[in-house]
Amino acid sequence: MTSRGPTARVRVRRHDGDDAIGGRATLAVEEPLEIRVDGQVVATTMRTPGHDFDLALGFAITDGGLDPRAVDAMRYCGAGAGEVIASGAAADLSGPYAGDFNVVDVATRDRSGAAVHRHRATAVSTACGICGADVIADLTARAGSVADVGLPITPEVVAAIAPAVRAAQAGFEATGATHAAAAVAADGTIEVVREDVGRHNAVDKVIGALAAERRLPAHRSVLFTSGRVAFEIVAKALVAGFPALVAVSAPTSLAVEVADRAGLTLIGFARDDAFTVYSRSDRVVEPPSA
Structure with a gap:
């Protein structure tokens, strides 16, 4: 091990046009x-x-x-x-x-x-x-279904998740190099935020934190990830029992296929007050009028 902390300082030389100046930069530790x-x-x-x-x-x-x-x-x-x-x-x-x-x-x-x-x-x-067909088959078999889990969320809550998590990303603020994952309540309350250079690690950290508090399956929470949504992120969400997954980037075709089959609400491109729902859009509901 070279570092016990999440960040490290290194000497750099910055170039801006014709100007160059020495200094130090903060990096995410791997x-x-x-x-x-x-x-x-x-x-x-x-x-x-x-x-x-x-x-x-x-x-x-x-x-x-x-x-x-x-x-x-x-x-x-x-x-x-x-x-x-x-x-x-x-x-x-x-x-x-x-x-x-x-x-x-x-x-x-x-x-x-x-x-x-x-x-x-x-x-x-x-x-x-994840790597290998055997791993994909194993995760798919254990993922289970959340089709019968009810968790209505409003468009306002979905749109507010990404900026709320971004405000809690101290690692990204310092380095610009870490992904974030979070567990979010249906009312938009941020329950757990974790960062890592690997987006799948950040998701596992959130799931581990919930498991340590005996809060699995996570039927009352939404999983958020700051990266794209590939198959393994959907599989991890389903293993943990999340009924909805929100991401700032796009999902892959296999991610959407698995989410749709398992009854997971999969939302991508959640940024700038807009988002795209790829599966189980019925969980995204307008709040009742006064």
Whole structure:
């Protein structure tokens, strides 16, 4: 590990026309995180340090098939019994520490690790959340349906989500290089915001945070993502039980196909008070008149 924090400062030389001046710039940190369940390696993903337990738990649930009810504790590799940090809590990185902040172990109650259905041997980049037909088939089989979940949301709430989340993106404000994901209540209240250089990591961090608070399935919340919506984002949303997904960019054809089949309200291009509904538009309703 080269950094314990989400940002790093580097020396740069800026050019503007004929002028050049030295200075410093803030970058988003990208570090590997090895995720284990009961000591078994599930995957290694490139991520921005911060909310690592949320990421490990969210990934183990959405990609590994872990039942969140089976989780007992989480710890950084090498942490002693007195250094176990509760699910979802931020680690105190200010003092000396002998463990490895790039390895998180999720411990289940029976310590069997049997709850994880699939392990990924290769590293997951910040650009790609899933790879391989077997992974797609596995996620599709576990995604489930939210067709019967009622969650009416107004156009005003949908239009207000992106700017509300943008105002909470401290990492993007500092670096211009991080994605954001959020869980949002039907009235527009921002419940959880997470950032990461990988948009799928940001989504997993949100899902992990909700799981740590025993709030899955997320039938009463909308999932927001600041990037495009590919298949794996829709699959993760469905595994977590979100009935609606809002994004600032476009979805892919497979994302729309899966969302439509599973009864997920999928909204893209949510920016500048406008948006496009690709599936289950009946959940977007006008508020009742006075």
